[in-house]
Amino acid sequence: IKPYTIDLTKIRGKGEFTCPKCGTKISPDDETEDAYTVIEPIMKGDSLDKIALQCNKCGSHIKLIGFRILNQTKEAI
Numbered sequence: 688i689k690p691y692t693i694d695l696t697k698i699r700g701k702g703e704f705t706c707p708k709c710g711t712k713i714s715p716d717d718e719t720e721d722a723y724t725v726i727e728p729i730m731k732g733d734s735l736d737k738i739a740l741q742c743n744k745c746g747s748h749i750k751l752i753g754f755r756i757l758n759q760t761k762e763a764i
Contacts (some may be wrong), residue, residue, distance in 0.1 A: 690739065695753035709745040723749075731755070 691707040698704050703714035706723075713723045726739040736750045740741070 690748035690750040691751045692752060695751055697753070704747065706742040706745060706747055708747040709742060710745045711742055713740070713742070713749075 693704055697704060703712060705712055711722050722742065723743055724741045726741055727737065728735060729737040735754045737754065740749045740751065742749060
């Protein structure tokens, strides 16, 4: 299964987005994992590089990227 890729640096808001296949809202504030399941966080050194998710409604695999740039921005503040 080829995952969809979502670049967090290209979305607006606080990190919420919709599943590219079915449109289910996926939000980092949803700690219940009703909408999605974290499959695997992928680290690069001490920093989060990517997260692999699965949409619980349609089963699509989604790869979130862009954490390195977000981490660099936070460090600069």
